[in-house]
Amino acid sequence: MFSTVLIANRGEIALRVARTCRELGIRTVAVYSTVDRDSAVVRFADEAVHIGPPPSKRSYLHIPSIIEAALQTGAEAIHPGYGFLSEDPDFAEVCETNGITFVGPPAKIMRQLGDKAVARALMAQAGLPVLPGSHEALTGPLAAQETARTVGFPVILKAVAGGGGRGMAVVRNAEDLSRAYSRTSAHARAVFGDERLYLERFVEDARHIEVQVLRDTHGTTVHLGERDCSVQRRHQKLIEESPGPGLPEDVRAAICAAAVQGAAAVGYVGAATFEFVLTPDDEFYLMEINCRLQVEHPVTEMVTGIDIVREQLFVAAGQPLTIGQDDVRPRGVALECRVNAEDPAREFAPTPGLLSEFVQPGGQFVRVDTHAYPGWYVGPDYDSLLAKAVVWAPDRPQALARMDRVLSEFRIDGCGVRTTIGFLRKVLAREEFRTARHTTGLVDAMAAEATAQPELEEAPAEVVT
Known part of the structure; x- marks a missing residue:
């Protein structure tokens, strides 16, 4: 070591x-x-x-x-x-x-999978289901129009070098495609230094399911189960949980097996996350592969008891994984909420400022990953994440109740600083979320409701009791 x-x-x-x-x-x-x-x-x-x-x-x-x-x-x-x-x-x-x-993985593998279009082609060759779309980077708006006619609208444009939910645009008709292409390409160039885009069919009322995979240099590949990351704003995750609620056992087994198959096919090394879109008919398709540790990895650690960073270090040192697939025995339910210094009432705009108060919650089966403290300045230069609140419980109803209690215990105050805590509690209280019928469109639906009924948004975004 x-x-x-x-x-x-x-x-x-x-x-x-x-x-x-x-x-x-x-x-x-x-x-x-x-x-x-x-x-x-x-x-x-x-x-x-x-x-x-x-x-x-x-x-x-x-x-x-x-x-x-x-x-x-x-x-x-x-x-x-x-x-x-x-x-x-x-x-x-x-x-x-x-x-x-x-x-992390070798540069060669990272370069292959970091190019989302190349990764799609590689995974299709490996037998994983991928959404209909372009199998290489588009050459321009005309190529996008031709592909979209074949695939059928709606479609989603994605940056080849994208990640973190950035560099994407959903397009619902041919008239908007050229303008969306130019705008998304320019954004990709500014953010990633690479203007290339690819296109795939956009699935309405979908769920976002991802699988955590570990693979060492000795050829051992294990999955640590799946996470549901469907609660998102602008394709960026807000709430994650494991296991995926209401996922049929045969679908769970198939999606995890597909991730293991994909990692082995390219000779992956280290920790990877295979991200899938799940249709209302429980069909799944690969979206992309992340060659790194995920923000939401704690929910997997909470249900498996496995330290993913520890395994990363062992693999990087050339040692075997300390676990085999039979050692992975998820139990209970874990939820993670991202507490950001953002104002949901202003389309989640960042709210920098000096923290005068920061008190984090505690209690049984609670984990808070944070770097914040009273006197810390939340600046505009970096990500607005203040803390990740993670809870575990034997079942989902108890996990939901525990998370709501945890969020209510945060004490966060500062000049100009607002947080997503109030919004997160609203999501937890939604009937479709509590009954696991939510999709990636939930946050947009809540925003539309708030626009139609602005008086419902008078309460402050953060909860201070």
């Missing part, structure tokens, strides 16, 4: 990785931008290195600074967390060139 690991990230995920490293007796190195010098992970890590000013391109995305920090501190490995450089094959190659282990 490594003696020193550098964590090339910030916020709650950097602290979460550092904690597993400490349990394994691994020395940790944190990196930080100027505005993060007083962050929780900087205080927790064994050593911390300043890597630049607030803009990500000059700090957390600046590969030379991170590599130099690793070399200076004697780090043998770099854990990228999620976001930033976690799915950058060039970064993985630079790590290898400098004799540093990248905790």
Whole structure:
């Protein structure tokens, strides 16, 4: 096992990785931008290195600074967390060139699966079901129109290099396609540095189901069950749970087997998430593959008792997984709610500000992953995630009740800061969510209702009792 690991990230995920490293007796190195010098992970890590000013391109995305920090501190490995450089094959190659282990898949595999169009083609060859659409990047609006005529509307345009729910547009008719193509392509170029798009059929009233997979260099592949991530705004997840509620057992078995099959087909190494769309008829199709740790990984850890970061480190060190498929025995139900510094009444716009109060909940079977504390400034430079509230219970009704109680216990206040807590509690109270009949359109439906009845939105977004 490594003696020193550098964590090339910030916020709650950097602290979460550092904690597993400490349990394994691994020395940790944190990196930080100027505005993060007083962050929780900087205080927790064994050593911390300043890597630049607030803009990500000059700090957390600046590969030379991170590599130099690793070399200076004697780090043998770099854990990228999620976001930033976690799915950058060039970064993985630079790590290898400098004799540093990248905790993730090899650059070649990351490059293949990071190109969403190439990944679709590879998985189709491996026998996984994929939605009808383009099997390579589109050459322009005319090619999009031709493909859409074959597939049929509605369709969804996606950035080839996309991720995190960004670079997508649903198009419902041919008249809007060219304009949507130009807008989405420009957005993809600005965000990912790659303007290429692909197209696939858009499924109405769908659910978003994903499967967590682990694979080592010795050929062992295991899945850790599935998660339902259907509660989303702008294709970005707000609530996740495991197992997927109401999922038929034969569908659950088939979707997990498909993910294992896909990982083995490309010789994957490390932790991966296979994301599927589930139709109202319980047919599933692969959407994409994420070559990194997911924000929502704690719900899987809560139902399986398996530390996914620990397994990542063992695999990166060339050791076998410490578990086999027979060791994976999910029990109970886990839910995760993302508490963001955002205003749901203003289309989830970020609300930066200084936290004057931050008190997190507790109690039995409760986990809160956070980096926030009183006096912490929630800045505009990075993601607005404040905390991930995660609960476990023997069944779903108890899990829902526990999560509502947990959200009610948060005490978050600060100049200009609003949170998603009130909105999350509204989702938990919805009949379609409580009866597991919700789809990826739930948040949009709630927004439409709020627009039609603005008086219902007079209550503050955050709950302070």
